[in-house]
Amino acid sequence: xxxxxxxxxxxxxxxxxxxxxxxxxxxxxxxxxxxxxxxxxxxxxxxxxxxxxxxxxxxxxxxxxxxxxxxxxxxxxxxxxxxxxxxxxxxxxxxxxxxxxxxxxxxxxxxxxxxxxxxxxxxxxxxxxxxxxxxxxxxxxxxxxxxxxxxxxxxxxxxxxxxxxxxxxxxxxxxxxxxxxxxxxxxxxxxxxxxxxxxxxxxxxxxxxxxxxxxxxxxxxxxxxxxxxxxxxxxxxxxxxxxxxxxxxxxxxxxxxxxxxxxxxxxxxxxxxxxxxxxxxxxxxxxxxxxxxxxxxxxxxxxxxxxxxxxxxxxxxxxxxxxx
Numbered sequence: 001x002x003x004x005x006x007x008x009x010x011x012x013x014x015x016x017x018x019x020x021x022x023x024x025x026x027x028x029x030x031x032x033x034x035x036x037x038x039x040x041x042x043x044x045x046x047x048x049x050x051x052x053x054x055x056x057x058x059x060x061x062x063x064x065x066x067x068x069x070x071x072x073x074x075x076x077x078x079x080x081x082x083x084x085x086x087x088x089x090x091x092x093x094x095x096x097x098x099x100x101x102x103x104x105x106x107x108x109x110x111x112x113x114x115x116x117x118x119x120x121x122x123x124x125x126x127x128x129x130x131x132x133x134x135x136x137x138x139x140x141x142x143x144x145x146x147x148x149x150x151x152x153x154x155x156x157x158x159x160x161x162x163x164x165x166x167x168x169x170x171x172x173x174x175x176x177x178x179x180x181x182x183x184x185x186x187x188x189x190x191x192x193x194x195x196x197x198x199x200x201x202x203x204x205x206x207x208x209x210x211x212x213x214x215x216x217x218x219x220x221x222x223x224x225x226x227x228x229x230x231x232x233x234x235x236x237x238x239x240x241x242x243x244x245x246x247x248x249x250x251x252x253x254x255x256x257x258x259x260x261x262x263x264x265x266x267x268x269x270x271x272x273x274x275x276x277x278x279x280x281x282x283x284x285x286x287x288x289x290x291x292x293x294x295x296x297x298x299x300x301x302x303x304x305x306x307x308x309x310x311x312x313x314x315x316x317x318x319x320x321x322x323x324x
Contacts, residue, residue, distance in 0.1 A: 025056065026053065026056055026057060026058050027056060027057045027058075027223060028057070028058050028059075028060050029057050029058070029059055029060070029080065029223065029227060030059075030060045030061075030062050030072075030077070030078040030079055030080075031043065031059055031060065031061050031062065031078065031079070031080045031082065031210075032062050032063075032064050032068075032069035032072055032073065032078045032080070032081040032082065032083070033061055033062070033063055033064075033069075033082045034063070034064070034066060034069070034082065034083060035063070036063075036252055036253040036254065037082075037181070037182075037183075037208075037253070038109075038183075038249060038253065038260075038263050038264075038267060039104045039105055039109060039207065039208035039267075039271075040082060040104070040208070040252070041234075041238055041245060041248050041249050041252060042104060042231050042232075042234035042235040042237075042238050042271075043059060043061075043231055043234060044234070044248050044249075044251075044252045045233075045234035045237045045238060045244075045245065045248050046059070046230040046231050046233060046234035047059045047234075048248060049233075049234070049237065051229070051230040051231075051233040051234060052226075052227075052230040054230070055223075055226030055227070055229060055230050056223075056226060057223060057226050057227060057230070062078055066083040066086040067086075069081045069082075069083050069086075070083060070086060070087060070090055070096070070098070070211075073087075073098065073212065073213055074096065074097065074098070074213055076213060076215060076216065079212060079213075079216055079220075079223075079227075080101075080210050080211070080212050080227070081210065081211050081212075082208070082209075082210055083211065084100040084102070084103070084206075084208075084209025084210050084211045085137050085206075085207075085209060085285070085289070087099075087100055087209075087211035088100060088211075088285060088286065088289045088299075088304050089137075089289050089292050089293050091299055091303065091304050092286070092289050092290060092293040092295050092298075092299045092304075093294075093295060097213055097214040097215065098211050098212070098213055098214065099211060099212060099213075099214060099217060099304065099305060099306040100209050100210065100211045100304060100305050100306070101210060101211065101212050101217075101224070101228070101305075101306050101307065101309060101310065102209065102210040102228070102231060102275050102276070102307075102310055103206045103207075103208065103209045103210075103272055103275060103276050103277045103307075104207070104208030104209070104210075104235065104271060104272060104275070105200075105206065105207035105208040105270045105271060105272065106206060106207075106270065106271075106272050106277050106281060107200030107201070107205075107207060107270040108138070108141065108199045108200045108203055108205050108206075108207045109181065109182050109200060109207050109208070109267065109270060110138045110141070110179050110180070110181065110199045110200070110207075111179070111180050111182075111185045111195055111196075111197065111198055111199065112129075112142065112177055112178070112179055112180075112195075112196045112197040112199065113170060113177065113178050113184075113185060113188045113189075113193050113194065113195055113196065114170075114176060114177040114178075114193065114194050114195075114196045115170065115176050115177070115193060115194070116192060116193070116194055117176075118176055118177060118194065118196060120196075121145075121146070121149050121151065121196065121197070122149075122151065124155070124156050124176060124177055124196075125151065125155045125156065126155070126156070126157070127156055127157065127175075127176035127177065128156070128157045128159055128174070128175040128176055128177070129142070129156045129157065129158055129159070129175060129176070129177040129178065129179065130159060130160070130161050130165070130166040130169045130170060130174075130175045130177070130178040130179070131158050131159065131160055131178075131179050132160070132163070132179055133160050134158045134159065134160050135292060136292070137288055137289070138179045138199065139158050139179070140288050140291045140292055141199055141202075141203050141205065141288060142156075142158075142179060142199070143158075144203065144288075145197070145199070145202050145203065148202075156177075159175065161174070161175070166178045166179070166180060166184065167180065167184050167187055167188055170188060170193060171188065171191055171193070177196065179199075182263055182266075182267060183255075183263075186259060186262060186263070200270060203284070204280065204281055204284050205281060205284050205288065206277045206281050206282075206285055207270070212224065217306060224309050225309050225312065225313065227309075228275065228309035228310045228312070228313040229313040229316065229317065231275065231310075232274070232275050232310060232313045232314060232317060233317070233322070233324070235271060235272070235273075235275055236317075236322075236323070236324055237324040238268065238271060239268060239271055239273070240324050241324055242264060242268075245264060245268075246260050246261050246264050249263065249264065274310060274311065274314040275307075275310035275313070275314070276307035276310050276311060277307075279301055282301040282304070282305050283298075283301060286298050286299050286300075286301065286304060
């Protein structure tokens with residue numbers, strides 16, 4: 001009797017081996033990024049330190065511009081996009097089936113850099129300002145800042161010289177000011193330009209936001225939760241481990257270590273603690289997006305954001321007492 005019984009057990013075991021999913025299978029999640037920007041380092045850390053692997057996932061970074069990235073997101077050829085603000089515009093303008101699910105920064109990482117002869121915001125009246133696009137989110141933010149400081153939103157001449165020409169335009173004197181990224185800020189400072197304004201201190205808006213599709217949230221909630229936990233761990237490491245994070249930035253962004261160090265020291269204070277922003281910030285974001293999208297109604301936060309996964313991840317890690 002033992003031999004038939006043993007044979008049956010082996011047969012069942014073999015069937016389970018064939019038809020069960022692998023216990024250690026890893027799901028690849030593609031993340032569309034527009035650049036190797038500093039604020040993406042929590043995702044890099046999550047991958048480097050195995051936090052994603054612990055969740056049964058691995059992250060594949062794919063570099064593409066905002067519009068193609070969002071199209072790929074809707075088509076599910078990528079699962080996340082680092083263009084969360086552009087996703088908000090798509091939601092507002094065309095009811096795109098997307099949600100912003102992660103916020104790395106609670107301050108806008110954009111600066112207004114000026115030529116040495118510009119001493120104040122009012123000195124920009126009638127002057128040219130190179131922007132990331134005359135209808136970009138940063139350009140509308142600057143217009144609001146002008147009004148807040150007693151100027152007219154049309155007092156400066158906004159122009160778009162192209163993404164690689166903002167810094168050359170400022171250095172050559174073709175424009176008197178430029179809205180620049182963190183990396184560009186250091187480049188122009190080292191060339192004798194002045195920092196007129198850190199926009200993150202002038203407005204209460206988010207930055208470094210990530211979006212996914214409604215479809216992914218509905219069909220893959222476990223993967224969504226795993227992504228949130230892994231990245232939140234990476235975010236906590238970034239806030240606490242200065243040298244390790246700088247090393248990750250150097251490797252990912254291909255920056256020289258002295259520049260990566262300057263960026264870390266200047267910008268780490270803008271990183272959120274839990275991967276989300278409060279409702280006031282969400283509403284401020286959507287008010288700007290309304291202007292960019294040229295729509296009549298402001299989208300309610302619940303239609304544009306879903307921070308439930310990162311909030312839940314925060315609660316779970318706190319309960320576990322997880323620390324880097």
